[in-house]
Amino acid sequence: MISPLTAGPFLPLQTTESTRVGEPWLNITIFGLFVAITLVIVLRASRNNKTAADYYAAGRSFTGPQNGTAIAGDYLSAASFLGIVGAIAINGYDGFLYSIGFLVAWLVALLLVAELLRNTGKFTMADVLSFRLQQRPVRIAAAITTLAVCFFYLLAQMAGAGGLVSLLLGIDDRVGQSLVIAVVGILMIIYVLIGGMKGTTWVQIIKAFLLITGAFIMTVWVLAIHDFNFSTLLGAAIETSGNAAITSPGLQYGLTGTTRLDFISLALALVFGTAALPHVLMRFYTVPTAKEARRSVVWAIWLIGAFYLFTLVLGYGASALIGAERILAAPGAVNSAAPLLAFELGGPLLLGLISAVAFATILAVVAGLTITAAASFAHDIYANVIRRGKVDPDGEVKVARRTVVVIGLLSILGGIGASGQNVAFLVALAFAVAASANLPTILYSLFWRKFNTQGAMWSMYGGLGSAILLIALSPVVSGGETSMIKGADFSIFPLNNPGIVSIPLAFFLGWLGTTLSKRTEDPLVQAEMEVRSLTGVGAEKAVDH
Template sequence: MSLPILQNTASAEQNPVLNIAIFLAFVAVTMVIVIRASRTNKSAADFYAGGRSFTGRQNGIAIAGDYLSAASFLGIVGAIAINGYDGFLYSIGFLVAWLVALLLVAELMRNTAKFTMADVLSFRLKQRPVRVAAALTTLAVSFFYLLAQMAGAGGLVSLLLGVDDGFGQSLVIVVVGVVMILYVLIGGMKGTTWVQIIKAVLLIGGAAVMTVWVLALNGFNFAALLDSAVNNPENANGDAILAPGLQYGSNPLDFVSLALALVLGTAGLPHVLMRFYTVPTAKEARRSVVWAIWLIGIFYLFTLVLGYGAGAMVGPDTIASAPGGQNSAAPMLAFQLGGPLLLGFISAVAFATILAVVAGLTITASASFAHDIYNSVIKKGGASAKQEVRVARITTLVIGAIAILGGIGVQGQNVAFLVALAFAVAASANLPTILFSLFWSRFTTRGAVLSMVGGLTTAVVLIVFSPVVSGNETAVLGESIDFALFPLKNPGIVSIPVGFLLAWLGSLLDHRKESKRLAAEMEVRALTGYGAEPPVQH
């Protein structure tokens, strides 16, 4: 079965005009929208938070567009196609994580903050040390997340164009990085939000069409689809793909660590939390939550059908050996279903997914540096909105360049797995401080800084000395270099408790008392929305 599939895919690669044309059409249309949106960018609130002018429904769709990244589409479908049930654990983890974020922190942070996560964390604590630490963790999380998106871009275009050499994939990553930078420089949060809305509609719509198509070919019988996946000649694992343990059975601790990172990580992702600052009221924030939950939940159900569909119709070996590896499962399934036209559309949607997410990440990281470091620390709050936005745009260029270089270094890695590392860093460095700031009146500046810096350092050090970086053939540095001292691929099981412990211990050992008045004011704002930034009128 693998030979015809490879031949068909190769023929599609030899005539890539349709695929690239669809993608360029998307870029052209969204760029026009971004340029139009940029005309109303008159203040820092416009650039960072879209002037708080989006409705709950618009923001909910944009949240789905921001959250459903290349990991959700390319990575998870590939993981299910090859590892079955264990691959679907990513979908479960990402969805449950979203519920944790919404129930615990989203609305409370929206009611308390202005532009960035650090606005919340520094509200009742000392501004400078907390803002510096928060900006550092925001930049680190954004960097790891950007790596995953860039890896997805390289793998996707490798499949489309038959580019299987390192230089070609690197060139693709450079192009994605440049387009991302243009989105943010020109459109700010308003332009980025509209790109995310369009991308969410296309992605969920495309996935829905493919899901219905796959089910129709199996008589709308999911059990029949599972039988087809089990009986595929390339499936050497038999019905083991239907049960847990195929990927993580040999090391259950690795799965526990991954699960902790996925479930707790979303509540600490700065680019997701920042989306709640784009709505004018707490009521609209709650409406956006409802829209986001429905859209994200439905999409992750689609990934189950698409993953097993790719395993049944394409085959695990064919997917693993294709340019792009696991990340090529969804586009190859699209080719099997609808030929070059559907392949071009789905690939363009996947590319749009990557562009929209990296734009959201980049504007979050840029806002954090310009607002938290430049204005609040360096200028001590004295920078004008024009100066702050200019620094944010310069930061965008720097972050874009770093993301391009990092993306070139992680080519071939599964994007869902790379995103899990970003979740681990977010859960270790940001979540403890967020929860303690919102819910513990005795939390102090020392506890916040210790937690953020210590959690971040622990997570990054464990990743560096893990099998992800060295010691095996799938590692970033390959198996010839081996300094993997930490046995797990995800550091969450160690680094997340360290972050919480340092937050608690640092606060207990800090004899300087924080303002009880500010703590009480923050609680009132968080619970009622009183005093939150009003909508900007134009």
């Protein structure tokens, strides 16, 4: 087995030893109760889904605190709970770098994009990007990048679902895990088809409350065991692991020059990716005013910040009380650290409750991702490109619902392929794609008056293409013991995360494409966008130029 102290950023099941914790019937009962309750909530919320604004933006009816809690629910995904706790348990300090990156990233979102996007757009990121640029090419490009980011993120959530439920039911064969992922995908399709953004938002609010509360209880419990002394906890983690390096930087990313570069690449992806995640950006449209958008982000920062402090205690708690060997031997491997810790602390009941919360986390996030991807296709491609704006809202929503089914099926297939990977690591890839494909164009559109359509095309396609190409040619896909494609080796890019190359390249291509183009965009439309983004005047109007 790979040593837990030298393991890479993601770890599939390394042993055939089966580990089942808890009582499967109890776990299934708690899962069933959660699904039943949330389905009732979604059904009630769906009664008011009468317009496109209701389906895509929840009728802009949520307050800042409500939307901030939903954003936290969207953002605190399976990667946050399962992947980061596992990463800290196995790699110590270096695993906590995920928490730091995810949290610091919110400052970029708050200071640069949240309010301006809410004022400028209508439903999707493409509304902003195409405001003063050519509609058709920009909307197509924005829809493609949105679908790509959502797909990568969905892979992570599906992989987390497979590992979590497999652990709880004692399923350690690939067929059983694939069946679990399929069930999660079908539930996700049902949530989004029925509830739209309003139902999805309420599920995320409930999930955020349960997740943060559950993590808080476990954190207090772990600290109580160690006399509320964090140093005592670290000492126990060192004793169990047999390696003092678990509390120092460099266990994962300080081994070689390549791993140090990988750390920088990861940091860039996490910090810049948040401000360009389509499913997070879409949340800013569910509030009535720009002030509420700002309040949303502030609430989200407090909730997310508290949660990531909990993950530090939970990760070292799992390392001290469970040990890396048991974690890696369980179905789901590194993603099993949090459920195993819950079982160690409170037995089958706490395990069932915490795992139901984690399952809720996955369901809510995949629902948010799916509605974002469906809205992007239906609103940007179908309504504004194919039908050139000549479609009624009901027709657009019907196309969105059909798209939900297609995306759900694709995510099931992709999740089966990614089963066993560390979900925190997979999410970092989604962040890298988002930061490369979307962020440069968003910032240029909002802040650079000379920016034009050619610059947007070069930046979006260049950033997206380079990020995906580098991922395909990296050890993530082939050439390593933990690669997705076993037995193949076509990796020529040495880093696991492409951000250090693809993000600067996308910024450069946006500048170069604009500089080399002779086209200048309409200065009046540019002025209108500037006024609207800063003041919110006319923010409720349709964006059609």
